[in-house]
Amino acid sequence: MIPVYSVAQIRAVEAQEKSKRGETSLMKQAAAHLASTAVAMLAEGHSTEPAFVVALIGPGNNGGDGLYALAELQQQKISTLALQCHEQINAEAAAAYQAAGGTILDLSDGDGELANASLVIDAIYGLGYRAGSDVPSVPAGVRVLACDVPSGLDPETGVAQDSVLRAERTVTFGAMKAGLLSVDGPLVTGEITVADLEFDFSSVQPGTQLVDEQAARELLDQHRSWRDAGRHKYQRGVLGLIAGSDLYPGAAQLTAKAAVACGVGLLRTHVPDSIQPLMAVSVPESVPLDDEQIKEALSFSRRQIHGKSAKIKAWAIGPGLDGRTPPTGAIADVFASPQPAVIDASGLDVVPAGPSEQPRVLTPHAKELRMLLGRAGVKITPDELSQDPIRWTRWAALAYNAVVLLKGPTSYIVAPNGDSLMVSHSAPELATAGSGDVLTGILGYMLSDSSLTGTEGLRTVPNRRMMELTACAAYIHGHLGRVTAADGTVNASRLIDNLPKVMKQFGF
Numbered sequence: 001m002i003p004v005y006s007v008a009q010i011r012a013v014e015a016q017e018k019s020k021r022g023e024t025s026l027m028k029q030a031a032a033h034l035a036s037t038a039v040a041m042l043a044e045g046h047s048t049e050p051a052f053v054v055a056l057i058g059p060g061n062n063g064g065d066g067l068y069a070l071a072e073l074q075q076q077k078i079s080t081l082a083l084q085c086h087e088q089i090n091a092e093a094a095a096a097y098q099a100a101g102g103t104i105l106d107l108s109d110g111d112g113e114l115a116n117a118s119l120v121i122d123a124i125y126g127l128g129y130r131a132g133s134d135v136p137s138v139p140a141g142v143r144v145l146a147c148d149v150p151s152g153l154d155p156e157t158g159v160a161q162d163s164v165l166r167a168e169r170t171v172t173f174g175a176m177k178a179g180l181l182s183v184d185g186p187l188v189t190g191e192i193t194v195a196d197l198e199f200d201f202s203s204v205q206p207g208t209q210l211v212d213e214q215a216a217r218e219l220l221d222q223h224r225s226w227r228d229a230g231r232h233k234y235q236r237g238v239l240g241l242i243a244g245s246d247l248y249p250g251a252a253q254l255t256a257k258a259a260v261a262c263g264v265g266l267l268r269t270h271v272p273d274s275i276q277p278l279m280a281v282s283v284p285e286s287v288p289l290d291d292e293q294i295k296e297a298l299s300f301s302r303r304q305i306h307g308k309s310a311k312i313k314a315w316a317i318g319p320g321l322d323g324r325t326p327p328t329g330a331i332a333d334v335f336a337s338p339q340p341a342v343i344d345a346s347g348l349d350v351v352p353a354g355p356s357e358q359p360r361v362l363t364p365h366a367k368e369l370r371m372l373l374g375r376a377g378v379k380i381t382p383d384e385l386s387q388d389p390i391r392w393t394r395w396a397a398l399a400y401n402a403v404v405l406l407k408g409p410t411s412y413i414v415a416p417n418g419d420s421l422m423v424s425h426s427a428p429e430l431a432t433a434g435s436g437d438v439l440t441g442i443l444g445y446m447l448s449d450s451s452l453t454g455t456e457g458l459r460t461v462p463n464r465r466m467m468e469l470t471a472c473a474a475y476i477h478g479h480l481g482r483v484t485a486a487d488g489t490v491n492a493s494r495l496i497d498n499l500p501k502v503m504k505q506f507g508f
Protein backbone atom coordinates (compact mmCIF):
# COMPACT_ATOMS: atom_id res chain seq x y z
CA MET A 1 0.00 0.00 0.00
CA ILE A 2 1.18 3.50 -0.73
CA PRO A 3 0.94 5.88 2.24
CA VAL A 4 -0.69 9.22 1.42
CA TYR A 5 0.42 12.35 3.29
CA SER A 6 -0.80 15.91 3.65
CA VAL A 7 1.30 18.81 2.35
CA ALA A 8 2.03 19.89 5.93
CA GLN A 9 3.38 16.43 6.79
CA ILE A 10 5.56 16.35 3.68
CA ARG A 11 6.84 19.87 4.31
CA ALA A 12 7.82 18.91 7.87
CA VAL A 13 9.77 15.82 6.77
CA GLU A 14 11.29 17.71 3.84
CA ALA A 15 12.58 20.42 6.22
CA GLN A 16 14.42 17.79 8.28
CA GLU A 17 15.91 16.18 5.17
CA LYS A 18 16.98 19.56 3.79
CA SER A 19 18.85 20.36 6.98
CA LYS A 20 20.61 16.96 6.82
CA ARG A 21 21.31 16.71 3.09
CA GLY A 22 21.03 20.24 1.70
CA GLU A 23 18.39 21.69 -0.60
CA THR A 24 20.42 21.47 -3.81
CA SER A 25 21.27 17.83 -3.31
CA LEU A 26 17.55 16.99 -2.86
CA MET A 27 16.67 19.00 -5.93
CA LYS A 28 19.27 17.17 -8.01
CA GLN A 29 18.01 13.81 -6.76
CA ALA A 30 14.44 14.80 -7.71
CA ALA A 31 15.67 16.05 -11.09
CA ALA A 32 17.39 12.73 -11.85
CA HIS A 33 14.04 10.92 -11.43
CA LEU A 34 12.31 13.51 -13.61
CA ALA A 35 14.95 13.25 -16.35
CA SER A 36 14.84 9.45 -16.44
CA THR A 37 11.03 9.50 -16.78
CA ALA A 38 11.38 12.04 -19.61
CA VAL A 39 13.83 9.72 -21.39
CA ALA A 40 11.44 6.77 -20.93
CA MET A 41 8.55 8.79 -22.35
CA LEU A 42 10.62 9.86 -25.36
CA ALA A 43 11.53 6.22 -26.01
CA GLU A 44 7.84 5.24 -25.90
CA GLY A 45 7.06 7.95 -28.47
CA HIS A 46 8.87 6.00 -31.25
CA SER A 47 9.38 9.27 -33.11
CA THR A 48 11.89 9.40 -35.96
CA GLU A 49 12.42 13.15 -35.32
CA PRO A 50 15.26 14.13 -32.95
CA ALA A 51 13.89 14.62 -29.41
CA PHE A 52 13.29 18.17 -28.18
CA VAL A 53 12.29 18.76 -24.56
CA VAL A 54 10.90 22.10 -23.40
CA ALA A 55 10.42 22.86 -19.70
CA LEU A 56 8.15 25.54 -18.25
CA ILE A 57 10.06 26.97 -15.30
CA GLY A 58 8.39 28.53 -12.25
CA PRO A 59 9.78 30.72 -9.46
CA GLY A 60 10.43 28.13 -6.75
CA ASN A 61 12.14 24.80 -6.20
CA ASN A 62 9.75 23.09 -8.61
CA GLY A 63 11.34 25.22 -11.33
CA GLY A 64 14.75 24.32 -9.88
CA ASP A 65 13.97 20.62 -10.31
CA GLY A 66 12.98 21.31 -13.92
CA LEU A 67 16.23 23.14 -14.69
CA TYR A 68 18.43 20.41 -13.17
CA ALA A 69 16.45 17.80 -15.12
CA LEU A 70 17.06 19.71 -18.37
CA ALA A 71 20.77 19.89 -17.51
CA GLU A 72 20.81 16.09 -17.25
CA LEU A 73 19.02 15.74 -20.57
CA GLN A 74 21.54 18.13 -22.18
CA GLN A 75 24.33 15.90 -20.89
CA GLN A 76 22.60 12.97 -22.60
CA LYS A 77 22.75 14.96 -25.88
CA ILE A 78 18.99 15.62 -25.91
CA SER A 79 18.09 19.04 -27.24
CA THR A 80 16.25 21.18 -24.65
CA LEU A 81 14.89 24.66 -23.94
CA ALA A 82 13.82 26.32 -20.68
CA LEU A 83 10.95 28.80 -20.78
CA GLN A 84 10.98 31.15 -17.81
CA CYS A 85 7.41 31.78 -16.63
CA HIS A 86 8.25 34.22 -13.78
CA GLU A 87 10.57 37.15 -13.23
CA GLN A 88 12.69 35.19 -10.78
CA ILE A 89 13.90 31.61 -11.06
CA ASN A 90 16.29 29.50 -9.00
CA ALA A 91 19.66 31.09 -9.84
CA GLU A 92 21.89 28.13 -8.94
CA ALA A 93 19.83 25.70 -11.03
CA ALA A 94 19.72 28.17 -13.93
CA ALA A 95 23.52 28.49 -13.86
CA ALA A 96 23.93 24.70 -13.80
CA TYR A 97 21.62 24.35 -16.81
CA GLN A 98 23.41 27.06 -18.79
CA ALA A 99 26.78 25.49 -17.92
CA ALA A 100 25.46 22.27 -19.50
CA GLY A 101 24.80 24.23 -22.73
CA GLY A 102 21.10 24.99 -22.12
CA THR A 103 19.18 28.08 -23.24
CA ILE A 104 16.69 30.00 -21.12
CA LEU A 105 14.11 32.24 -22.82
CA ASP A 106 11.25 34.28 -21.43
CA LEU A 107 7.98 32.48 -21.98
CA SER A 108 6.67 35.33 -24.12
CA ASP A 109 9.69 35.04 -26.46
CA GLY A 110 9.79 31.26 -26.73
CA ASP A 111 6.22 30.00 -26.35
CA GLY A 112 6.07 29.24 -30.09
CA GLU A 113 8.54 26.41 -29.39
CA LEU A 114 5.98 24.54 -27.28
CA ALA A 115 4.29 23.26 -30.44
CA ASN A 116 7.61 21.76 -31.65
CA ALA A 117 8.34 19.92 -28.39
CA SER A 118 8.39 16.13 -28.26
CA LEU A 119 7.73 16.57 -24.54
CA VAL A 120 6.95 19.47 -22.22
CA ILE A 121 8.06 19.31 -18.58
CA ASP A 122 5.70 21.29 -16.35
CA ALA A 123 7.93 22.69 -13.58
CA ILE A 124 5.97 25.85 -12.79
CA TYR A 125 4.31 25.13 -9.44
CA GLY A 126 4.56 22.21 -7.08
CA LEU A 127 3.92 22.12 -3.35
CA GLY A 128 4.01 25.93 -3.21
CA TYR A 129 1.04 26.40 -5.56
CA ARG A 130 -1.56 28.97 -4.57
CA ALA A 131 -4.96 29.21 -6.28
CA GLY A 132 -5.25 31.79 -9.03
CA SER A 133 -1.71 31.34 -10.43
CA ASP A 134 -0.97 32.10 -14.07
CA VAL A 135 -0.58 28.81 -15.89
CA PRO A 136 0.25 29.00 -19.61
CA SER A 137 -1.41 26.57 -21.98
CA VAL A 138 0.36 23.92 -24.01
CA PRO A 139 -0.81 23.21 -27.60
CA ALA A 140 -3.20 20.25 -27.91
CA GLY A 141 -1.50 16.94 -28.59
CA VAL A 142 1.84 17.87 -26.98
CA ARG A 143 2.80 15.41 -24.26
CA VAL A 144 3.22 16.80 -20.75
CA LEU A 145 5.25 15.42 -17.84
CA ALA A 146 4.42 17.10 -14.52
CA CYS A 147 7.19 17.75 -12.00
CA ASP A 148 5.85 16.79 -8.55
CA VAL A 149 2.32 18.21 -9.05
CA PRO A 150 0.54 19.42 -12.23
CA SER A 151 0.58 23.25 -12.16
CA GLY A 152 -2.85 24.58 -11.27
CA LEU A 153 -3.73 21.62 -9.02
CA ASP A 154 -3.90 22.14 -5.28
CA PRO A 155 -1.64 19.39 -3.85
CA GLU A 156 -3.64 19.29 -0.62
CA THR A 157 -7.29 19.37 -1.71
CA GLY A 158 -7.03 18.13 -5.29
CA VAL A 159 -9.07 21.07 -6.55
CA ALA A 160 -7.80 22.27 -9.95
CA GLN A 161 -8.18 25.71 -11.49
CA ASP A 162 -9.58 25.79 -15.04
CA SER A 163 -6.17 26.45 -16.62
CA VAL A 164 -4.51 23.44 -14.91
CA LEU A 165 -1.86 21.74 -17.07
CA ARG A 166 -3.08 18.20 -17.65
CA ALA A 167 -0.24 15.70 -17.65
CA GLU A 168 0.27 12.32 -19.23
CA ARG A 169 2.53 11.43 -16.31
CA THR A 170 3.41 12.95 -12.96
CA VAL A 171 6.64 12.18 -11.09
CA THR A 172 6.00 13.14 -7.50
CA PHE A 173 8.84 13.40 -4.97
CA GLY A 174 9.30 11.84 -1.58
CA ALA A 175 5.71 10.71 -0.98
CA MET A 176 2.21 10.53 -2.43
CA LYS A 177 0.31 13.77 -1.83
CA ALA A 178 -3.39 13.65 -0.97
CA GLY A 179 -4.35 16.18 -3.67
CA LEU A 180 -2.98 14.02 -6.49
CA LEU A 181 -5.65 11.44 -5.71
CA SER A 182 -8.61 13.59 -4.68
CA VAL A 183 -11.34 15.51 -6.48
CA ASP A 184 -9.78 16.68 -9.82
CA GLY A 185 -6.36 15.09 -9.16
CA PRO A 186 -7.04 11.78 -10.92
CA LEU A 187 -8.30 13.64 -14.00
CA VAL A 188 -5.14 15.72 -14.48
CA THR A 189 -2.12 13.79 -13.16
CA GLY A 190 -2.07 10.91 -15.66
CA GLU A 191 0.03 8.01 -14.42
CA ILE A 192 1.73 8.86 -11.11
CA THR A 193 5.16 7.63 -10.07
CA VAL A 194 6.37 8.26 -6.54
CA ALA A 195 10.11 8.97 -6.73
CA ASP A 196 11.77 7.68 -3.57
CA LEU A 197 14.06 10.35 -2.10
CA GLU A 198 14.73 8.20 1.00
CA PHE A 199 12.82 10.50 3.35
CA ASP A 200 12.26 9.31 6.89
CA PHE A 201 8.49 9.17 7.50
CA SER A 202 8.79 6.79 10.46
CA SER A 203 7.37 9.27 12.95
CA VAL A 204 4.50 10.43 10.72
CA GLN A 205 1.14 8.68 10.49
CA PRO A 206 -0.25 8.79 6.90
CA GLY A 207 -3.77 10.22 6.53
CA THR A 208 -4.77 7.27 4.37
CA GLN A 209 -3.25 4.60 2.10
CA LEU A 210 -3.59 3.98 -1.62
CA VAL A 211 -4.31 0.43 -2.75
CA ASP A 212 -2.49 -0.23 -6.02
CA GLU A 213 -2.30 -3.49 -7.97
CA GLN A 214 0.48 -4.96 -5.88
CA ALA A 215 -1.33 -4.07 -2.64
CA ALA A 216 -4.59 -5.59 -3.89
CA ARG A 217 -2.79 -8.83 -4.74
CA GLU A 218 -1.00 -8.90 -1.38
CA LEU A 219 -4.20 -8.27 0.57
CA LEU A 220 -6.02 -11.04 -1.29
CA ASP A 221 -3.15 -13.46 -0.76
CA GLN A 222 -2.98 -12.56 2.90
CA HIS A 223 -6.69 -13.23 3.39
CA ARG A 224 -6.98 -16.28 1.14
CA SER A 225 -7.00 -19.57 2.98
CA TRP A 226 -5.21 -22.69 1.79
CA ARG A 227 -8.46 -24.50 2.64
CA ASP A 228 -9.81 -22.99 -0.57
CA ALA A 229 -8.90 -25.99 -2.69
CA GLY A 230 -11.45 -28.72 -3.31
CA ARG A 231 -14.43 -27.20 -1.55
CA HIS A 232 -18.00 -27.87 -2.59
CA LYS A 233 -20.36 -25.15 -3.67
CA TYR A 234 -21.90 -24.46 -0.25
CA GLN A 235 -18.43 -23.93 1.19
CA ARG A 236 -17.28 -21.91 -1.81
CA GLY A 237 -19.86 -19.30 -1.03
CA VAL A 238 -23.56 -18.81 -1.35
CA LEU A 239 -24.66 -15.27 -2.10
CA GLY A 240 -28.20 -14.04 -1.50
CA LEU A 241 -29.16 -11.25 -3.90
CA ILE A 242 -32.11 -9.04 -3.03
CA ALA A 243 -32.68 -6.82 -6.03
CA GLY A 244 -34.84 -5.73 -8.95
CA SER A 245 -38.17 -4.05 -9.53
CA ASP A 246 -40.46 -3.49 -12.49
CA LEU A 247 -38.86 -0.07 -12.80
CA TYR A 248 -35.30 -1.45 -13.05
CA PRO A 249 -35.41 -5.06 -14.25
CA GLY A 250 -31.83 -4.94 -15.66
CA ALA A 251 -29.84 -4.06 -12.54
CA ALA A 252 -30.61 -7.33 -10.73
CA GLN A 253 -29.53 -9.31 -13.77
CA LEU A 254 -26.25 -7.40 -14.11
CA THR A 255 -25.35 -7.98 -10.46
CA ALA A 256 -26.33 -11.64 -10.73
CA LYS A 257 -24.31 -12.14 -13.92
CA ALA A 258 -21.28 -10.43 -12.35
CA ALA A 259 -21.39 -12.65 -9.25
CA VAL A 260 -21.71 -15.75 -11.45
CA ALA A 261 -18.86 -14.56 -13.69
CA CYS A 262 -16.69 -14.21 -10.56
CA GLY A 263 -17.27 -17.89 -9.80
CA VAL A 264 -19.70 -17.71 -6.87
CA GLY A 265 -20.50 -21.17 -5.46
CA LEU A 266 -24.26 -20.62 -5.63
CA LEU A 267 -26.40 -17.57 -6.24
CA ARG A 268 -29.87 -17.29 -4.69
CA THR A 269 -31.99 -14.44 -6.06
CA HIS A 270 -34.92 -12.69 -4.43
CA VAL A 271 -36.50 -10.63 -7.22
CA PRO A 272 -40.13 -9.65 -7.98
CA ASP A 273 -42.21 -12.39 -9.65
CA SER A 274 -42.37 -10.31 -12.82
CA ILE A 275 -38.58 -10.48 -13.23
CA GLN A 276 -38.02 -14.08 -12.22
CA PRO A 277 -38.68 -15.52 -15.72
CA LEU A 278 -36.15 -13.06 -17.17
CA MET A 279 -33.63 -14.05 -14.51
CA ALA A 280 -34.14 -17.75 -15.23
CA VAL A 281 -33.23 -17.16 -18.88
CA SER A 282 -30.45 -14.59 -18.53
CA VAL A 283 -28.76 -16.10 -15.46
CA PRO A 284 -29.66 -19.81 -15.53
CA GLU A 285 -27.12 -20.48 -12.76
CA SER A 286 -29.22 -18.52 -10.25
CA VAL A 287 -31.74 -20.20 -7.97
CA PRO A 288 -34.86 -18.29 -6.83
CA LEU A 289 -35.26 -17.38 -3.19
CA ASP A 290 -38.65 -16.44 -1.74
CA ASP A 291 -39.52 -14.84 1.61
CA GLU A 292 -40.13 -18.20 3.26
CA GLN A 293 -36.75 -19.51 2.09
CA ILE A 294 -35.00 -16.36 3.34
CA LYS A 295 -36.44 -16.95 6.80
CA GLU A 296 -35.39 -20.60 6.64
CA ALA A 297 -31.87 -19.65 5.51
CA LEU A 298 -31.53 -17.14 8.35
CA SER A 299 -32.79 -19.62 10.90
CA PHE A 300 -30.52 -22.34 9.51
CA SER A 301 -27.56 -19.95 9.85
CA ARG A 302 -28.48 -19.11 13.45
CA ARG A 303 -28.57 -22.80 14.35
CA GLN A 304 -25.17 -23.38 12.71
CA ILE A 305 -23.25 -20.96 14.90
CA HIS A 306 -20.63 -23.55 15.68
CA GLY A 307 -21.05 -25.52 12.48
CA LYS A 308 -19.11 -25.39 9.28
CA SER A 309 -21.40 -23.57 6.90
CA ALA A 310 -24.16 -21.02 7.07
CA LYS A 311 -26.42 -21.58 4.09
CA ILE A 312 -26.29 -18.04 2.79
CA LYS A 313 -22.86 -16.60 3.53
CA ALA A 314 -23.41 -13.04 2.39
CA TRP A 315 -26.01 -10.70 0.97
CA ALA A 316 -26.04 -8.18 -1.85
CA ILE A 317 -28.94 -5.80 -1.44
CA GLY A 318 -30.21 -3.01 -3.58
CA PRO A 319 -29.51 -3.00 -7.32
CA GLY A 320 -32.74 -1.97 -9.04
CA LEU A 321 -34.76 -2.40 -5.84
CA ASP A 322 -37.82 -0.24 -5.29
CA GLY A 323 -36.45 1.84 -2.44
CA ARG A 324 -39.66 3.80 -1.74
CA THR A 325 -40.86 1.62 1.11
CA PRO A 326 -38.86 0.52 4.14
CA PRO A 327 -38.15 -3.20 4.25
CA THR A 328 -40.48 -5.41 6.20
CA GLY A 329 -40.69 -9.12 6.98
CA ALA A 330 -37.94 -11.30 5.58
CA ILE A 331 -35.95 -8.42 4.06
CA ALA A 332 -35.93 -6.54 7.38
CA ASP A 333 -34.63 -9.75 8.97
CA VAL A 334 -31.77 -9.83 6.45
CA PHE A 335 -30.71 -6.32 7.52
CA ALA A 336 -30.65 -7.59 11.11
CA SER A 337 -28.69 -10.76 10.30
CA PRO A 338 -25.00 -11.22 11.10
CA GLN A 339 -23.89 -12.29 7.60
CA PRO A 340 -21.82 -9.68 5.76
CA ALA A 341 -23.71 -7.58 3.22
CA VAL A 342 -23.01 -5.15 0.45
CA ILE A 343 -25.73 -2.55 0.14
CA ASP A 344 -25.98 -0.46 -3.00
CA ALA A 345 -28.33 1.74 -5.03
CA SER A 346 -31.90 1.70 -3.68
CA GLY A 347 -30.76 -0.49 -0.79
CA LEU A 348 -29.12 2.70 0.51
CA ASP A 349 -32.57 4.35 0.71
CA VAL A 350 -33.72 1.80 3.24
CA VAL A 351 -30.63 0.65 5.16
CA PRO A 352 -31.19 1.54 8.81
CA ALA A 353 -28.75 4.02 10.41
CA GLY A 354 -27.25 3.37 13.84
CA PRO A 355 -25.64 0.36 15.45
CA SER A 356 -25.95 -2.96 13.66
CA GLU A 357 -24.70 -6.46 14.18
CA GLN A 358 -24.30 -6.96 10.45
CA PRO A 359 -20.82 -6.34 8.97
CA ARG A 360 -21.86 -4.20 6.05
CA VAL A 361 -20.44 -2.22 3.19
CA LEU A 362 -22.43 0.69 1.77
CA THR A 363 -21.40 1.68 -1.76
CA PRO A 364 -22.82 5.15 -2.54
CA HIS A 365 -21.74 7.58 -5.24
CA ALA A 366 -21.56 11.24 -4.23
CA LYS A 367 -25.30 11.99 -4.47
CA GLU A 368 -26.21 8.84 -2.57
CA LEU A 369 -23.66 9.69 0.14
CA ARG A 370 -25.35 13.06 0.66
CA MET A 371 -28.71 11.28 0.87
CA LEU A 372 -27.30 8.81 3.45
CA LEU A 373 -25.89 11.69 5.50
CA GLY A 374 -29.20 13.54 5.22
CA ARG A 375 -31.06 10.51 6.58
CA ALA A 376 -28.65 10.56 9.53
CA GLY A 377 -29.35 14.26 10.12
CA VAL A 378 -26.25 15.71 8.42
CA LYS A 379 -27.04 18.07 5.54
CA ILE A 380 -24.19 18.97 3.18
CA THR A 381 -23.97 20.59 -0.26
CA PRO A 382 -22.31 18.96 -3.30
CA ASP A 383 -19.47 21.51 -2.97
CA GLU A 384 -18.86 20.65 0.66
CA LEU A 385 -18.64 16.99 -0.26
CA SER A 386 -16.27 17.55 -3.17
CA GLN A 387 -13.95 19.73 -1.04
CA ASP A 388 -13.41 17.01 1.55
CA PRO A 389 -14.85 13.66 0.46
CA ILE A 390 -12.94 11.54 2.94
CA ARG A 391 -14.24 13.55 5.91
CA TRP A 392 -17.88 13.08 4.92
CA THR A 393 -17.36 9.43 4.09
CA ARG A 394 -16.06 9.07 7.67
CA TRP A 395 -19.24 10.64 8.99
CA ALA A 396 -21.37 8.15 7.06
CA ALA A 397 -19.24 5.20 8.20
CA LEU A 398 -19.77 6.28 11.79
CA ALA A 399 -23.49 7.05 11.43
CA TYR A 400 -24.28 3.69 9.80
CA ASN A 401 -21.64 1.67 11.65
CA ALA A 402 -20.56 0.36 8.25
CA VAL A 403 -17.64 0.35 5.88
CA VAL A 404 -18.51 3.02 3.31
CA LEU A 405 -17.13 2.99 -0.23
CA LEU A 406 -17.61 6.38 -1.89
CA LYS A 407 -17.44 5.70 -5.63
CA GLY A 408 -15.79 8.12 -8.07
CA PRO A 409 -12.60 8.54 -10.14
CA THR A 410 -10.96 8.00 -6.76
CA SER A 411 -12.89 5.71 -4.44
CA TYR A 412 -12.61 6.20 -0.68
CA ILE A 413 -13.15 3.24 1.60
CA VAL A 414 -13.68 4.16 5.24
CA ALA A 415 -14.29 1.96 8.28
CA PRO A 416 -16.44 3.02 11.26
CA ASN A 417 -13.28 3.68 13.33
CA GLY A 418 -12.14 6.24 10.73
CA ASP A 419 -9.41 4.10 9.10
CA SER A 420 -9.41 4.57 5.36
CA LEU A 421 -8.05 3.32 2.05
CA MET A 422 -8.16 4.81 -1.43
CA VAL A 423 -8.37 3.32 -4.90
CA SER A 424 -7.67 5.56 -7.87
CA HIS A 425 -8.97 4.69 -11.34
CA SER A 426 -7.82 7.85 -13.15
CA ALA A 427 -9.90 6.94 -16.17
CA PRO A 428 -13.58 7.62 -16.77
CA GLU A 429 -14.41 4.20 -18.30
CA LEU A 430 -16.52 3.07 -15.37
CA ALA A 431 -18.90 6.02 -15.50
CA THR A 432 -21.45 3.95 -17.40
CA ALA A 433 -24.91 2.69 -16.43
CA GLY A 434 -24.80 -0.67 -14.70
CA SER A 435 -21.11 -0.46 -13.78
CA GLY A 436 -22.02 -0.07 -10.08
CA ASP A 437 -24.23 -3.19 -10.30
CA VAL A 438 -21.18 -5.11 -11.54
CA LEU A 439 -19.14 -3.87 -8.55
CA THR A 440 -21.90 -5.06 -6.21
CA GLY A 441 -21.72 -8.50 -7.85
CA ILE A 442 -17.93 -8.65 -7.43
CA LEU A 443 -18.00 -7.52 -3.80
CA GLY A 444 -21.02 -9.71 -2.99
CA TYR A 445 -19.12 -12.70 -4.35
CA MET A 446 -16.02 -11.84 -2.32
CA LEU A 447 -18.02 -11.44 0.91
CA SER A 448 -19.70 -14.81 0.30
CA ASP A 449 -16.34 -16.57 0.06
CA SER A 450 -15.48 -17.58 3.60
CA SER A 451 -11.89 -18.36 2.63
CA LEU A 452 -11.53 -14.60 2.09
CA THR A 453 -13.71 -13.32 4.91
CA GLY A 454 -12.39 -15.87 7.39
CA THR A 455 -15.87 -16.76 8.60
CA GLU A 456 -16.89 -20.23 9.66
CA GLY A 457 -20.42 -20.62 10.96
CA LEU A 458 -21.36 -17.16 12.11
CA ARG A 459 -17.98 -15.85 13.21
CA THR A 460 -18.29 -12.22 12.28
CA VAL A 461 -16.06 -10.44 9.78
CA PRO A 462 -13.96 -7.67 11.35
CA ASN A 463 -14.43 -4.21 9.83
CA ARG A 464 -10.72 -4.02 8.92
CA ARG A 465 -11.10 -7.08 6.71
CA MET A 466 -14.38 -5.79 5.25
CA MET A 467 -12.56 -2.56 4.37
CA GLU A 468 -9.60 -4.34 2.77
CA LEU A 469 -11.78 -6.70 0.73
CA THR A 470 -13.88 -3.74 -0.41
CA ALA A 471 -10.73 -1.95 -1.57
CA CYS A 472 -9.66 -5.08 -3.47
CA ALA A 473 -13.07 -5.31 -5.15
CA ALA A 474 -12.88 -1.61 -6.08
CA TYR A 475 -9.36 -2.11 -7.47
CA ILE A 476 -10.43 -5.15 -9.52
CA HIS A 477 -13.46 -3.20 -10.80
CA GLY A 478 -11.19 -0.33 -11.93
CA HIS A 479 -8.78 -2.75 -13.56
CA LEU A 480 -11.72 -4.40 -15.32
CA GLY A 481 -12.67 -0.97 -16.71
CA ARG A 482 -9.16 -0.44 -18.09
CA VAL A 483 -8.97 -3.94 -19.60
CA THR A 484 -12.39 -3.51 -21.20
CA ALA A 485 -11.63 -0.02 -22.52
CA ALA A 486 -8.42 -1.28 -24.14
CA ASP A 487 -10.30 -2.87 -27.03
CA GLY A 488 -13.58 -1.00 -27.33
CA THR A 489 -16.14 1.20 -25.66
CA VAL A 490 -17.26 0.16 -22.20
CA ASN A 491 -20.69 -1.04 -21.06
CA ALA A 492 -21.73 -3.21 -18.14
CA SER A 493 -22.23 -6.32 -20.28
CA ARG A 494 -18.72 -6.03 -21.71
CA LEU A 495 -17.35 -5.60 -18.19
CA ILE A 496 -19.05 -8.85 -17.20
CA ASP A 497 -17.67 -10.65 -20.28
CA ASN A 498 -14.12 -9.76 -19.17
CA LEU A 499 -14.69 -10.57 -15.51
CA PRO A 500 -13.66 -14.28 -15.51
CA LYS A 501 -10.33 -13.42 -17.15
CA VAL A 502 -9.65 -10.50 -14.78
CA MET A 503 -10.63 -12.47 -11.65
CA LYS A 504 -8.22 -15.19 -12.74
CA GLN A 505 -5.45 -12.59 -12.95
CA PHE A 506 -6.11 -11.84 -9.28
CA GLY A 507 -5.83 -15.46 -8.25
CA PHE A 508 -9.51 -16.51 -8.28
Ligand SMILES: NC(=O)C1=CN([C@@H]2O[C@H](COP(=O)(O)OP(=O)(O)OC[C@H]3O[C@@H](n4cnc5c(N)ncnc54)[C@H](O)[C@@H]3O)[C@@H](O)[C@H]2O)[C@@H](O)CC1
Pocket residue numbers: 010011014026027028030058059060061062063065124125126127128129130131132133134147148149173174197
Ligand atom coordinates in the same frame (compact mmCIF):
# COMPACT_ATOMS: atom_id res chain seq x y z
N1 LIG B 1 8.99 18.12 -1.06
C1 LIG B 1 10.21 17.71 -1.22
O1 LIG B 1 10.67 16.99 -0.44
C2 LIG B 1 11.03 18.16 -2.34
C3 LIG B 1 10.58 19.21 -3.08
N2 LIG B 1 11.18 19.58 -4.19
C4 LIG B 1 10.52 20.54 -5.07
O2 LIG B 1 10.19 21.72 -4.42
C5 LIG B 1 8.88 22.07 -4.72
C6 LIG B 1 8.35 23.00 -3.69
O3 LIG B 1 9.12 24.16 -3.80
P1 LIG B 1 8.60 25.59 -3.38
O4 LIG B 1 8.23 25.58 -1.96
O5 LIG B 1 9.61 26.55 -3.83
O6 LIG B 1 7.25 25.73 -4.17
P2 LIG B 1 7.02 25.81 -5.74
O7 LIG B 1 8.17 25.42 -6.52
O8 LIG B 1 5.74 25.19 -5.98
O9 LIG B 1 7.03 27.35 -5.95
C7 LIG B 1 5.98 28.05 -5.97
C8 LIG B 1 6.44 29.48 -5.86
O10 LIG B 1 5.51 30.21 -6.54
C9 LIG B 1 4.93 31.14 -5.71
N3 LIG B 1 3.50 31.18 -6.06
C10 LIG B 1 2.60 30.19 -5.90
N4 LIG B 1 1.40 30.58 -6.34
C11 LIG B 1 1.56 31.83 -6.78
C12 LIG B 1 0.66 32.77 -7.32
N5 LIG B 1 -0.65 32.51 -7.47
N6 LIG B 1 1.15 33.95 -7.71
C13 LIG B 1 2.45 34.24 -7.53
N7 LIG B 1 3.34 33.39 -7.01
C14 LIG B 1 2.90 32.20 -6.63
C15 LIG B 1 5.14 30.63 -4.30
O11 LIG B 1 5.17 31.68 -3.38
C16 LIG B 1 6.48 29.95 -4.43
O12 LIG B 1 7.51 30.88 -4.27
C17 LIG B 1 8.18 20.76 -4.82
O13 LIG B 1 6.96 20.82 -5.49
C18 LIG B 1 9.22 19.95 -5.57
O14 LIG B 1 9.11 20.15 -6.95
C19 LIG B 1 12.37 18.90 -4.69
O15 LIG B 1 13.29 19.84 -5.09
C20 LIG B 1 13.06 18.03 -3.71
C21 LIG B 1 12.28 17.47 -2.62
